[in-house]
Amino acid sequence: MEVKSGRVKVYLLPLPSLIFILVFLLLSLLYVIFYTPNFLQTFIETIAKEDFFYVFLRTIRVGLIVVFGATLLAYPLTYYVNSSSSSVKTFFKIIVFLPLMVNPIVRSYGWIIILGREGLINTLLSYLNLTVEPLRLLYTEFAMELGLLELFFPFMFIPLLSSMENLSNEVIMAAKSLGASGLRVFFNIIFPLTLKGYLTGLTVILAGCASAYVTPTLLGGFRNRTLSMLLYEYIEIRFDWGAATATALVILFTVIAVNLFFTKLGDYLVKR
């Protein structure tokens, strides 16, 4: 293909956009690191603190639990939707898509109405005489996990569904006709062939849980801090810039590590 460039060198075109990203993303990252005096020492001090450890552990734990919940719901749902009529498919695509158009503050507020001591669940339970006293559901890790599950479920559903769609029905039929039980079909056929989509969803969820701020704050409170809440705390409450930078970097590293790990894992497993 002949490359005839006029007065404008075409390959220079992306330059402004690249510079934009370079300056405001990468340069700012480097700047923030070098802006902190004694960076290495501050970094080590921050992550060595006891409460940092608890918060980090909690963030990972919450992420894994949300992934677990999403897996439990997403697999049956996508399988069912995939083998349904296209109007059902569209219906579910819309339902799943809808929450993404809504602000996380609104969604957390909705959860507060549902989980509060005077909220939907407690009112229902006491009406049915199942409880004597309202249950303490808000400001718990559970409430936070529910909120995060609702927030990130679409990001598991959509990639998994497209993987499912690529799955040839015949393969499943063939396996079944050869006598494989439902469970075997799942583990030996469905799971490996939809792995790429699943891992995409899993990565997004884990990264999201580490960086979501509004939902954990409103539903979990100070008792159940996650890494992003800690970052906010260092900036706006404890005014400790060095620690904030350290925390931000830990979040960044975690997200990148999760991304890399599961991408490589996916590639490796697919080869087998």
Place this chain on the structure above:
Amino acid sequence: MQKKLLAAVIVAIVIVGAGYWYYQTYLLPPPPPRTIYISHWGFGWDQIKKIVIEPFESKYNVKIVLISGTTSERFTKLTTKAEPVPDVIFLPDYYTYQAQQKGLLIKLDLSKISNYEKVYKVLRDQIPKSLAEYGVPFTIQDLALAYRTDRHSKISSWKDMWRDDFKGKVLMPTITATSGPMALVMTSLAYGGSIEDVEPGFKALEALKKDIVTFYSRSSDPQTLFERGEVEIAPVLRYNWAPLKNLSVPVDIIYPVEGSLYVLNMISVVNGSKNIDLAYKLIDFWLSTEIQKNLALAGVDAPINSEVSLPSDHPFNISPVFNNKPLYLNPEVLAKNLKSWVDAWKSRVEG
């Protein structure tokens, strides 16, 4: 095609320009000639506006702009010189001390504030010398315990928070709220420690951990959480009294037998302010008997002006404080220990 290009560019400029113009005109009105920026919690600002701000604005022909937020948010902004920089800042005394240590405040000539003499002498005299000329107290924040009377029998001691019937229903302040360190010190005092030795306090709080629903950081959290039934007992400060007594659920507030721990909230003038003269006038105005009385009656702040007299059952009548073992929390001690207490609290109590 060149025409189309031109048209596209013009449309784009018009859209962005229109948006920017709208923003500048309607969202960012240029401030009038003299504007004073006040950094305040924002709590009760509707009443404060009516009682103090608007009369002051019309009397001196100035515009007052509020910068609101929690103590720590505003303190951080002060230290980083975030725009807009306030002229006058309202802080609890131990933050005023920290600001003064960092050279962020102006040394005040107290003789220019005629109403300073009217501040309760016993309170004035307790302020450490280093702090007295950098902040003027305008109200007292004493710590008390609020609880649901319909669900629990009477409480009298700080230790009642550890009672069985309050399990899973306790609200605590976070360490960076004004009442946070006060709650820690109070707990230490109740469990055999002192203001310097807070280890007994930490141990007691660690034992209470699982029964603490959450930690509040904003001024209005206690009211909203009591109203929603999420909590049934909490340490609260004076400014929570009026709202708490106005809820749809019955709440009573008592002074624990261990004593009434208090801090003073102060007004200071920020270094670099170009409106120092107006700042002095504002402080004097805020301390005047009439304003202090109206602020108290409106449920905003307890009066620190000794000439104000309130009915004995009024939530802001602070004479009971003087009668119930008042303990001033020395801001110098508090400011010195704060960082280590924050670190320890975050690991041991908030986990």
Place this chain on the structure above:
Amino acid sequence: MKALFFLVASVTVCLLLGPIIMPLSISFSSVETISFPPKGFTLRWFYNIFEYETFVNGFVSSSIIALTASFLSIILSLPPSYTLYRYKGFKIKGFIENFFMLPMLIPEIVLSYLLLIFVYHTLKITSLFSLIIGHTLIVLPYAMRVIYASISNLGVDIEDAAVSLGQSRVAAFFDIILPNIKQGFVGGFLTCFMVSFNAVSISLFLSFGESIPLPVAMLNYLQIRYDPTIAAISTLLVAFSAILSISVERIVGLVSWVR
């Protein structure tokens, strides 16, 4: 089996729609607290929204920021997309594609912090422009994906034909390429708008002074009161989002821009 699927499906639907329907349901309740079930009927929370300057200003601020960020990100996406589309054998093509996805890799809250220190505190750029820069960065990958996909789908033949007939490349770009990617353009713009409008963390960190975006105004209000005013705002926002997304659906296929 069918029963199991039905169960999972209903649980999921409740999970996803519940938190959105709840605020809708209590936005008309005459009870001041956020308890359920709602009692009575009143529109006073909706009136309340307009009594608070901050909400209306917040909506306008958020809209302006979203519009500007979407516009900028699309403008920034066009030249690279064109280059990548023309140079099939470009060596660093893959690198550039991934480079534009970089903002997605960085968590929003980390990005907000970086910009706070670098852009706001150091470069002393005003709050409004810092917000615009931040939102543009966040939205850029979405814009890039849509624009690049649209341009790629065109195929080089059209442009080659125009050039061989005498048009200059620049003219061909505006005459031929742009009109043909109108769909992607609009779809991308609306997507960027929604993403920016709902981006909370970055607005939280970078808004100072008087023009605070709507999400921050809502959070500030939540600190003072939990009454259904927020529910009323939620109702209006959901309606607003619904209208916008129906527009997206009409112009571009629903899930076509999602990976």
